[in-house]
Amino acid sequence: MARSTSDPEVAELNAPEIAEDLEDLALSDDYALNPEFVEMVVDAADRGDIARLRELIAALHPADIADLMGFLSSAYREVLAPLLDTDTLADVLSELEGAVREDVLSQVTPEALAEAIGEMESDDAADVVDDLGDEVRGQVLAAMSDVDRASVEASLAYGEETAGRLMQREVVAAPQFWTVGQALDHVRGAGEDLPDLFFDIYVVDPLYKPLGAAQVSRLIKSRLDQPLSEIMEPVTEIPVDMDQEEVAYIFDKYHLISAPVVEAGGRLVGQITVDDIVGVIQEESQEDMLALAGVYDAEKGASIFGVTRSRFWWLLVNLGTAILASSVIGVFQGSIAKLAALAVLNPIAASMGGNAGTQTLTVAVRALATKELNAANLLATVWRETAVGLLNGVAFALVMGLVTLVWFHDPTMAVVAGLAMIINLFAAAVAGILLPLAMEKMGFDPAAATVVFLTTVTDCVGYFSFLGLATLLLLRH
Amino acid sequence: MARSTSDPEVAELNAPEIAEDLEDLALSDDYALNPEFVEMVVDAADRGDIARLRELIAALHPADIADLMGFLSSAYREVLAPLLDTDTLADVLSELEGAVREDVLSQVTPEALAEAIGEMESDDAADVVDDLGDEVRGQVLAAMSDVDRASVEASLAYGEETAGRLMQREVVAAPQFWTVGQALDHVRGAGEDLPDLFFDIYVVDPLYKPLGAAQVSRLIKSRLDQPLSEIMEPVTEIPVDMDQEEVAYIFDKYHLISAPVVEAGGRLVGQITVDDIVGVIQEESQEDMLALAGVYDAEKGASIFGVTRSRFWWLLVNLGTAILASSVIGVFQGSIAKLAALAVLNPIAASMGGNAGTQTLTVAVRALATKELNAANLLATVWRETAVGLLNGVAFALVMGLVTLVWFHDPTMAVVAGLAMIINLFAAAVAGILLPLAMEKMGFDPAAATVVFLTTVTDCVGYFSFLGLATLLLLRH
Numbered sequence: 001m002a003r004s005t006s007d008p009e010v011a012e013l014n015a016p017e018i019a020e021d022l023e024d025l026a027l028s029d030d031y032a033l034n035p036e037f038v039e040m041v042v043d044a045a046d047r048g049d050i051a052r053l054r055e056l057i058a059a060l061h062p063a064d065i066a067d068l069m070g071f072l073s074s075a076y077r078e079v080l081a082p083l084l085d086t087d088t089l090a091d092v093l094s095e096l097e098g099a100v101r102e103d104v105l106s107q108v109t110p111e112a113l114a115e116a117i118g119e120m121e122s123d124d125a126a127d128v129v130d131d132l133g134d135e136v137r138g139q140v141l142a143a144m145s146d147v148d149r150a151s152v153e154a155s156l157a158y159g160e161e162t163a164g165r166l167m168q169r170e171v172v173a174a175p176q177f178w179t180v181g182q183a184l185d186h187v188r189g190a191g192e193d194l195p196d197l198f199f200d201i202y203v204v205d206p207l208y209k210p211l212g213a214a215q216v217s218r219l220i221k222s223r224l225d226q227p228l229s230e231i232m233e234p235v236t237e238i239p240v241d242m243d244q245e246e247v248a249y250i251f252d253k254y255h256l257i258s259a260p261v262v263e264a265g266g267r268l269v270g271q272i273t274v275d276d277i278v279g280v281i282q283e284e285s286q287e288d289m290l291a292l293a294g295v296y297d298a299e300k301g302a303s304i305f306g307v308t309r310s311r312f313w314w315l316l317v318n319l320g321t322a323i324l325a326s327s328v329i330g331v332f333q334g335s336i337a338k339l340a341a342l343a344v345l346n347p348i349a350a351s352m353g354g355n356a357g358t359q360t361l362t363v364a365v366r367a368l369a370t371k372e373l374n375a376a377n378l379l380a381t382v383w384r385e386t387a388v389g390l391l392n393g394v395a396f397a398l399v400m401g402l403v404t405l406v407w408f409h410d411p412t413m414a415v416v417a418g419l420a421m422i423i424n425l426f427a428a429a430v431a432g433i434l435l436p437l438a439m440e441k442m443g444f445d446p447a448a449a450t451v452v453f454l455t456t457v458t459d460c461v462g463y464f465s466f467l468g469l470a471t472l473l474l475l476r477h
Numbered sequence: 478m479a480r481s482t483s484d485p486e487v488a489e490l491n492a493p494e495i496a497e498d499l500e501d502l503a504l505s506d507d508y509a510l511n512p513e514f515v516e517m518v519v520d521a522a523d524r525g526d527i528a529r530l531r532e533l534i535a536a537l538h539p540a541d542i543a544d545l546m547g548f549l550s551s552a553y554r555e556v557l558a559p560l561l562d563t564d565t566l567a568d569v570l571s572e573l574e575g576a577v578r579e580d581v582l583s584q585v586t587p588e589a590l591a592e593a594i595g596e597m598e599s600d601d602a603a604d605v606v607d608d609l610g611d612e613v614r615g616q617v618l619a620a621m622s623d624v625d626r627a628s629v630e631a632s633l634a635y636g637e638e639t640a641g642r643l644m645q646r647e648v649v650a651a652p653q654f655w656t657v658g659q660a661l662d663h664v665r666g667a668g669e670d671l672p673d674l675f676f677d678i679y680v681v682d683p684l685y686k687p688l689g690a691a692q693v694s695r696l697i698k699s700r701l702d703q704p705l706s707e708i709m710e711p712v713t714e715i716p717v718d719m720d721q722e723e724v725a726y727i728f729d730k731y732h733l734i735s736a737p738v739v740e741a742g743g744r745l746v747g748q749i750t751v752d753d754i755v756g757v758i759q760e761e762s763q764e765d766m767l768a769l770a771g772v773y774d775a776e777k778g779a780s781i782f783g784v785t786r787s788r789f790w791w792l793l794v795n796l797g798t799a800i801l802a803s804s805v806i807g808v809f810q811g812s813i814a815k816l817a818a819l820a821v822l823n824p825i826a827a828s829m830g831g832n833a834g835t836q837t838l839t840v841a842v843r844a845l846a847t848k849e850l851n852a853a854n855l856l857a858t859v860w861r862e863t864a865v866g867l868l869n870g871v872a873f874a875l876v877m878g879l880v881t882l883v884w885f886h887d888p889t890m891a892v893v894a895g896l897a898m899i900i901n902l903f904a905a906a907v908a909g910i911l912l913p914l915a916m917e918k919m920g921f922d923p924a925a926a927t928v929v930f931l932t933t934v935t936d937c938v939g940y941f942s943f944l945g946l947a948t949l950l951l952l953r954h
Contacts, residue, residue: 031727035852063730071853187697197734198694199676216693217675220664250508252759253540255752257674274751275732281755282729285762286843289769293839294832304861308868311836315829315869316876322828323880329821336817343813343820344806350824351799351936352792355771359788362770366763375512376548384781391785392792399793403800459828 022059033067041068045079054083062091070100081107090119093128099302101131110136114143117152121196122169123276126155163247164240166280167261167270170195173202174228176211181224183214199257199273203232208267210235210260237262240269244280249371251277288369291447292362294318317452325350325459332467335475341408342470345417350462352396353424357454360385360432365447368440382433389429393422412474420466424458431457499536510544518545522556531560539568547577558584567596570605576779578608587613591620594629598673599646600753603632640724641717643757644738644747647672650679651705653688658701660691676734676750680709685744687712687737714739715749721757726848728754765846768924769839771795794929802827802936809944812952818885819947822894827939829873830901834931837862837909842924845917859910866906870899889951897943901935908934 028034037056044052057065057080065088069077081104084092089108093116096104105113105128113132117125117140129137129152141149151169158164172194174183183201187194200213212232222231236254238247238261250256251274261270290296294314302310329336329346336343364385367373373381397418404414431454436446505511514533521529534542534557542565546554558581561569566585570593573581582590582605590609594602594617606629609617618626628646635641649671651660660678664671677690689709699708713731715724715738727733728751738747767773771791779787806813806823813820841862844850850858874895881891908931913923 030723032848032851033853038853061731070849184697194698197692215674216697220661220697221671252755254538257752275734278729278755278758281758289766290839293835295836295840304864308865312869312872315833318832319829319873319876322825326821326825333817333821336820340810340814344803344810347824348799348803352796355795356792358770359772362767363772371509372547374509376515387781388785392789395789396796399796
């Protein structure tokens with residue numbers, strides 16, 4: 001008998017192997033979702049082959065299903081979403097964000113949503129409920145168990161992007177007079193009531209204030225009769241209203257794995273673990289990078305019109321500053337009419353100032369975010385940046401002077417181009433370091449919109465110094 | 478008797494309180510080092526008051542001592558470095574980076590260094606040894622114990638920024654036939670030979686290949702007679718030569734706490750924990766952000782001349798492209814001589830193209846780094862970005878046309894300014910999305926130097942379309 005995959009016995013024997021093959025196929029070598037796999041999903045959906053779709057989804061980790069949702073259009077998401085079981089839906093929803101999540105949320109029944117939310121950790125659950133429209137939110141909350149609903153509502157009571165939102169309410173706590181053995185017995189007895197995964201047992205006083213933390217790995221290395229108070233280590237308490245960026249800074253700085261979250265009176269109300277922080281760090285540094293380029297959150301997963309609108313405003317502000325800078329050129333229109341070569345060289349000092357200023361600005365924004373720049377080294381930093389600006393100004397004045405001489409055979413014009421370069425690279429350095437410091441001082445995000453102010457300064461100073469000096473030195477007669 | 482702090486009895490009673498006060502004083506509300514505290518250190522060093530310096534240092538976490546080193550000049554570091562005990566020196570060196578670390582390394586004796594390195598985790602130890610000059614490295618390695626030296630040399634054998642460098646060689650492994658109780662007994666017996674902190678026990682086959690991992694928190698929740706194979710979960714194996722950026726991507730995507738590192742044959746050789754990854758994520762996203770602005774690693778902690786030199790090259794490339802763009806204006810010098818107003822409006826479309834292109838570019842660089850952009854959604858993304866470019870092009874053509882009409886009362890010039898805007902915002906979108914994709918495809922970092930190419934395109938197209946159309950439509954006669 002010839003081997004054939006339609007032979008039921010052979011097919012059965014091969015079944016685990018076939019599943020394995022799908023898993024291999026799902027991801028490319030760099031652990032990103034394989035485009036061919038996405039093709040297979042689209043094909044199966046087009047054919048309406050639900051059994052095949054289930055098989056394909058089963059081969060994916062929830063994080064990859066979330067990626068898949070991002071790659072598909074809404075019509076395909078609508079086919080896939082109802083095929084996810086409760087646990088998978090819970091995991092996938094926790095992974096999704098922005099417009100894609102909102103879309104998937106709209107494709108699941110309130111009852112299925114309520115069940116899935118009940119399976120999530122309290123921070124993820126609150127996040128998802130927060131994303132629901134008012135009407136659906138009411139239906140979902142009504143369909144949830146009392147305990148789940150109370151937990152979600154308690155999380156939502158904390159402000160967005162605070163420690164209270166980020167924390168999970170599930171913690172393991174023990175009184176300080178317990179021994180290692182008592183703590184281990186308690187954990188083994190409590191079983192399912194504990195967090196899925198935890199790294200520390202918090203030692204608390206009778207008022208439930210944290211006194212320290214016993215690392216679980218330390219716990220299992222210790223003698224059973226040793227008191228917890230002997231093996232516990234000091235903890236860094238996170239106030240429940242602390243901004244998540246601040247929480248991430250503390251985790252990164254002190255290499256924390258988990259930290260207790262306390263309310264105003266010092267009572268333990270939850271914990272934050274480092275795996276939540278990884279996401280926050282990614283988010284915050286992305287935000288800075290995108291804000292410097294004038295791209296905002298609103299854009300995530302938005303439609304073409306949404307993205308166009310979101311970018312329009314930043315570009316409109318830039319148009320305003322470009323027109324302002326051009327009006328500086330307008331002042332010297334008479335000079336240009338006499339000597340058109342000025343219009344050719346005019347953009348160079350301005351462009352160099354923009355680039356040099358952006359270097360300084362970006363370094364300052366990063367240093368402020370990582371707190372490497374503060375009052376202790378403020379003057380030294382300002383001095384360093386302006387010195388760098390002046391030195392490069394002199395260097396490029398020589399280069400530019402030489403280029404001008406070769407290009408236009410006019411020594412005076414070469415001097416003008418060189419002087420404009422020194423002036424503008426100095427101005428760029430001063431603006432590049434002082435603008436973000438001033439924004440921070442006034443309580444604004446030093447990354448947002450600062451580039452607009454910077455290029456306004458470098459364009460105006462660049463045009464004014466070059467055309468002004470040219471008018472003075474070349475066109476006096 | 479009057480209370481006085483010089484009274485020895487009172488002073489002793491207050492001692493713990495005073496130490497506590499110093500700790501409070503050390504950090505400001507935002508957990509950054511307090512500038513006043515840095516002042517106190519400088520004052521004590523100026524007075525040569527070593528006892529006071531020791532007291533001040535004792536109030537600081539090693540991460541804060543590292544920050545302090547960054548704020549101080551080399552002369553002060555030289556006073557502080559020898560005051561650190563072995564454990565603190567080890568922790569501080571692990572925290573430091575770049576030029577500041579090299580400076581501190583040069584201020585400690587090879588013997589003290591050898592001892593401190595012996596206290597570090599293997600990844601940190603290799604990092605520090607790698608930073609030493611050849612001569613000192615020989616002395617330090619000679620002063621180390623055979624075990625420590627072998628461990629450092631094994632780590633250094635792996636390439637920089639690979640999983641092999643990032644991992645610690647210390648792991649807890651157990652055969653699959655063990656029960657929970659046996660694993661716990663083993664850990665309690667091994668005591669000090671185990672890693673300080675661990676989150677998983679890796680279950681291995683007789684060839685030491687990982688079969689799964691039992692989370693420590695799961696372990697202590699389970700019955701003692703349960704086999705490890707029942708509670709273990711699948712692991713994501715990290716090949717020892719994987720790039721650290723890739724490792725960070727996997728940790729972030731699958732929310733890993735720790736992962737086994739395997740060599741080519743699949744044998745377990747170490748583990749990477751999420752606290753190492755937090756640093757990598759910070760580093761990699763900083764690198765992208767700084768690279769987009771033309772700021773490079775070389776600059777970290779460098780002198781004014783070092784920073785000037787590091788930025789010089791980027792600016793020189795930019796000067797080249799600015800001159801190239803200006804030569805486009807040069808082609809139309811005759812047109813400008815006839816109508817100087819062209820020089821006034823000329824920079825606007827170019828500037829808008831630069832800004833719009835940078836938005837697109839930044840979004841593309843982030844999407845590539847987080848693998849949200851790949852072959853599966855390539856065409857859709859390119860289409861979306863060019864559509865956004867065209868839409869905003871039309872919107873700003875209207876705005877710019879109106880502005881030109883009001884400013885120069887010339888309808889034809891308004892049409893020229895509007896058309897140039899559409900053409901350049903479209904070109905900016907195409908360049909902004911295709912340039913990073915092309916860089917990635919050719920194996921280059923899509924963040925590095927791409928902005929230079931982009932602004933070359935937007936400047937040249939901006940100038941050419943505006944001045945070209947003006948010459949054609951306004952100056953035909």
